[in-house]
Amino acid sequence: MILIRNAALLDPSRKLDGAKDGLRDLLVEGGRVKALDRPGSFDALPVREAFDVKGKLLAPGFIDVHVHLREPGHEAKETIATGLKAAVRGGFTSVAPMANTSPVNDSPLVTRLILERAKEANLARVYPIGAVTKGQKGEEISEIGLMARAGIRALSDDGFPVMNSAVMKRAMEYARMFDLPVISHAEDLNLSKGAPVTDGAVSSLLGLPGNPNASEEIMVAREVALARLTGARVHIAHLSTREGVEVVRRAKEAGVAITAEVTPHHLMLNENFILKCGHSCSHHQPRTDYKMAPPLRSERDQEALLEALKNGVIDMVASDHAPHGCVDKDVEFEMAANGILGLQTTVPLLLELVHAGKLPLSRMIESLTVGPARLLGVEGIGTLKPGAFADLVVIDPDEPWELKPGMIESLSLNSPFLGRKFKGRVLKTMVEGVWK
Amino acid sequence: MSPSGFSTIRGQSPGFLRGLLSLSSRIKKTPSGYTNTLKGKTILQLFIENSTRTRLSFETATRRLGGANISFTAASSSVQKGETLLDTVKVIQQYGVDGIVIRHKSTGAPEWISTATRLPVINAGDGAHEHPTQALLDSFTLAEKWGSDLSAEKPFAGKSVMILGDTLHSRVARSNIHFLTALGARVLVCGPSTLTIPDRRLFPEFEVLAFPDSALPDVDAVMLLRIQFERQSQGAIPSLPEYRHFWGLTRDRAAVLKRDAVILHPGPIHHGVEIDSEVADSPRSLILNQVENGVYARMAVLAAAVGGVEP
Numbered sequence: 203m204i205l206i207r208n209a210a211l212l213d214p215s216r217k218l219d220g221a222k223d224g225l226r227d228l229l230v231e232g233g234r235v236k237a238l239d240r241p242g243s244f245d246a247l248p249v250r251e252a253f254d255v256k257g258k259l260l261a262p263g264f265i266d267v268h269v270h271l272r273e274p275g276h277e278a279k280e281t282i283a284t285g286l287k288a289a290v291r292g293g294f295t296s297v298a299p300m301a302n303t304s305p306v307n308d309s310p311l312v313t314r315l316i317l318e319r320a321k322e323a324n325l326a327r328v329y330p331i332g333a334v335t336k337g338q339k340g341e342e343i344s345e346i347g348l349m350a351r352a353g354i355r356a357l358s359d360d361g362f363p364v365m366n367s368a369v370m371k372r373a374m375e376y377a378r379m380f381d382l383p384v385i386s387h388a389e390d391l392n393l394s395k396g397a398p399v400t401d402g403a404v405s406s407l408l409g410l411p412g413n414p415n416a417s418e419e420i421m422v423a424r425e426v427a428l429a430r431l432t433g434a435r436v437h438i439a440h441l442s443t444r445e446g447v448e449v450v451r452r453a454k455e456a457g458v459a460i461t462a463e464v465t466p467h468h469l470m471l472n473e474n475f476i477l478k479c480g481h482s483c484s485h486h487q488p489r490t491d492y493k494m495a496p497p498l499r500s501e502r503d504q505e506a507l508l509e510a511l512k513n514g515v516i517d518m519v520a521s522d523h524a525p526h527g528c529v530d531k532d533v534e535f536e537m538a539a540n541g542i543l544g545l546q547t548t549v550p551l552l553l554e555l556v557h558a559g560k561l562p563l564s565r566m567i568e569s570l571t572v573g574p575a576r577l578l579g580v581e582g583i584g585t586l587k588p589g590a591f592a593d594l595v596v597i598d599p600d601e602p603w604e605l606k607p608g609m610i611e612s613l614s615l616n617s618p619f620l621g622r623k624f625k626g627r628v629l630k631t632m633v634e635g636v637w638k
Numbered sequence: 639m640s641p642s643g644f645s646t647i648r649g650q651s652p653g654f655l656r657g658l659l660s661l662s663s664r665i666k667k668t669p670s671g672y673t674n675t676l677k678g679k680t681i682l683q684l685f686i687e688n689s690t691r692t693r694l695s696f697e698t699a700t701r702r703l704g705g706a707n708i709s710f711t712a713a714s715s716s717v718q719k720g721e722t723l724l725d726t727v728k729v730i731q732q733y734g735v736d737g738i739v740i741r742h743k744s745t746g747a748p749e750w751i752s753t754a755t756r757l758p759v760i761n762a763g764d765g766a767h768e769h770p771t772q773a774l775l776d777s778f779t780l781a782e783k784w785g786s787d788l789s790a791e792k793p794f795a796g797k798s799v800m801i802l803g804d805t806l807h808s809r810v811a812r813s814n815i816h817f818l819t820a821l822g823a824r825v826l827v828c829g830p831s832t833l834t835i836p837d838r839r840l841f842p843e844f845e846v847l848a849f850p851d852s853a854l855p856d857v858d859a860v861m862l863l864r865i866q867f868e869r870q871s872q873g874a875i876p877s878l879p880e881y882r883h884f885w886g887l888t889r890d891r892a893a894v895l896k897r898d899a900v901i902l903h904p905g906p907i908h909h910g911v912e913i914d915s916e917v918a919d920s921p922r923s924l925i926l927n928q929v930e931n932g933v934y935a936r937m938a939v940l941a942a943a944v945g946g947v948e949p
Contacts, residue, residue: 406837407648408745409766409812477840489746533722534744536765 204230204635205249206594208241209260214568215585220259228260230592233635237588255596255629261567262586263295263326263593263631265574267385268360268439268463268520269545271297271328274315275304280525280613282316285545286325288523288611290638292546293628295326295593296574296583297523300360301333308333308344310352317353325638327593329355329578334373334384340364343373350380355578358385360439361495363421365391367428374434383435383461383577388421388446389413389496398536400497404473410536413497419445426453429460437577438462440522442496444506451515461577463520464507466551467494467542471618472504490531490538491618494522508555512565518573519566521548525614543617546610551619553599553626563599594632601627643737643758643943645749646768647816652791655777655820657949660788661938662778662931669702672937675945676705679736685762686712686723687743691905691929692762692771696739699936703945708735723747724754731755737944740764758943766807772904773813775935777821779928780859783900792822800826802850802885803863803912804833804874810904811835811863815844826853829863829885832874849884855894862887862903862912878911885912892917900924 206228210221218226229236229244237244271285282299289297299316301307307316313330320328332354333344338361346357357377363386364370370384377384394413399405401412422438426449429436438450441462453460476492492498510516524541531538549570555561575584582590604623607615631638647655665672681700685693688711697707710730727738738755740748741762748761763769777794780786786793799818805811805827812835818825825844827834834846847853854860865881875881882888887901892914901913901923909915918925941947 401836403837403839406835407812407840409768409807409809410745412836489750529722532724534742534750535746536744 203236203247203249205244205247205252206230206260207252207254208257209255209596210257211238211586212259212261212564212567213586214564214572215262216587219564221257225257228586230635233592235586235588235590235592238586258629259597259599261595261597262571262584262590263595263633264293264549264570265296265578265584266294266521266523266545266548267298267356267518267574267577269297269299269523270302270525270541271299272525273303273319274312278613279527279530282319282328283323283325284611284613285523285525286320286323286328288543288545289326290631290633291611291628293549293595293597293631294545295595295631295633296329296580297326297545298329298331298356298578300331300358302338302361306333306338307331307349307354308336308338310345310348313349313352313354326633327583329353329580331356331358331360331385333357334359334364335369338362340366340369343369343376346373346376346382347380350382354382355580356383356385356437358387358439360385360387363387363389363391367424370425371428371432374428374432374436378432378434381579383437385437385439386421386425387439388418388425390417390420393417393420398493398497399476400473400499402473402500404476407477415443415445415499415503418443418496419449422446422449426458426460429453429458433459435459440465440468440496440520441507441516442468442499442503444503447506447510447515451510454515461517461573462515463518464511464516465520465522466544466548468498469504469508469511469555470551471498472501473498474501475618490533490535491542491616493535493538493540494542495540508560511569512561517569518577519548519552519569520574521545525612526616527614531616541616543610543612543614545612547605547617547619549597549628550624550626554624556599557625592632592635595628596630597626598629599626601625603627643748643752643760644770644939645752645759645761647770647773647813647820648768650820652820654949655817656788656793658774658938658942659778659781661942661947661949662774662935663782663788665937665941666931666934672703672941674704675941675947676700676703679944680706680708680734681940681944682730682735682738683707683709684727684730684738684740685710687741687763689741689763692741695929695932696762696936699933699940702933703937703940705940708733723751727751727755731757737940760939760943763809766809766812768813769809770813771932771936771939772810773817774939775928775932776814776861776902776904777817778935779902779924779931780900782927782931783924794818794821794823797859798824798826798857799859799861800828800850800853800857801861801863802828802887804865805829805835805863806833807866808863814861815841819844826857828853830875830881850891854891855896857899858896859900859902860887860895862901864904864906864908865912882911887913887917889914889916892920892922895922902928904928
């Protein structure tokens, strides 16, 4: 038995809201939460290990439904082992890796390989996401049922939209039988292909083709229509526009089974950062560290996303952890790969919003636990109720620190947040009763 | 000039731009005073996108300043072998060069390359972003024609310039909007709505109109842009005859211009599309003056960026 003492428990699944509800001791046995009670309640028990968190925050381990672990196929950028190391450093005890590996995770063979590597790494839990279509080509549905048997918890062609509506409809119909959510990378490529930045003032100034908000809005609206038609569960990845938020809001009001995620970078950054950065950054930070898909949008979009996260139109935060090496990022802007690291910066970035009074702490925790657990349909994660997995994260919400390259556990360093001074950090992470 | 070179017109002070115009003018008047400015120096002409005119103009400018050229064009070399541009630059730098002129299809490439080298980097056109030396030579040509006082705060005050054509994909348009407005000119941007810069919020003030006819009688210069059929312009206009009908500088349209209004075109020209041949060859056309002045403007930029001459 392991005893964790004097914790300010934050567990939205049980409406525990930190220190204001009084400190608790938490008892772990056999990798599961055994009990929690007032400090001192378990002192008489024969515990093997006791750990006093001294009033710091204790929450259920966080869940990230959108990461790229790059293995198999792109092991120079990241491996499952290094990605999971970054996950537990960042407070994540469960992650769902996207299918855009090489080969694509479109068959149970790849699913099993991923799960086997994850088991060897023995760090965070891994819930693979299978490709919607074979090779993510958007043409034929992949071996959805066999992958479900092998352990996938969701479907997505992330990186690409399924442009053909008939194929997406079929995938949703099929996914329903296995109760798998279909995650949509909502982008109308006819509007946005070859457009590396959002359509607007910055794209006009730089002479770059612009990806309009309508590209996302149209596809979110299509997914809503198909979800209504098929009864499938649909989840919108990395929502980035105020128009997309509005479509999701209306769909939810109408009772459509739709959820949505937002990334920390779409909450924290906007298109203007592409101009601000450039060559003057201290540690030779390429401007391409601000190149994402979907692109960073306007300040108005940024504000709408935060509001939607607060009011529940957006259900969860997902990092879209996307490691890329210099050879992918220190190149011409239009040629550069999309995306940035996220696993070690998500929690401190969200804490910035909390400290600024823009996001309640309880909502932050909810968006990293309850929301994603529900999407993946996994019992016993994202909660501290007795019987749940002892997946925990200890956070000092006030400790100041600076993110230095040496702290990055990933094999890649593509983060625009290197050198940023944070307030609040993850101190310890436990997965199934073991500190990682 | 900043030690990192000359990447954009945006962000340059009006005083600096006027200085470059004066230097261009001084060099044109007494070229003999600058024949050794780049003596013993080598300029890398890195053209990662097809260009004949601009490359020849820069090479000529380098030679007239007493410098030597190393020319590198994309068609020939390692770009096709999968080497990154950064590696290419690092390698060629080892041959001993003193400055880099770069033309590239990607926005921001010159600025980005300048972070990886200590050499001055001069932008010879990056994507649809900027073409700073073209804007310099255009304003130089106009200032010469108009006899503008370059010591004045706003040498082009009271002048109106219409930029007519595909501004959406035009680096020439973007650099010129920044340059001309910095000199005090009123700028009108005109062209099909599918090919016009859509968002003006981060630019200095300029006007937009779809059709040129109402404004043509009032402008002092018309700066034509090429319809870039090899690029993205395709599909944005229904046909060349339709373009000519609404936006071409035809004989009839040229006839409504002010008596002393002038015409510029960065070339190459599509005769009978954006401009009728007679108009291109008419006395009001400064197209060949632009080519000639381009060499002096580029000499000025090279002299300032690499030769240590104060603009």
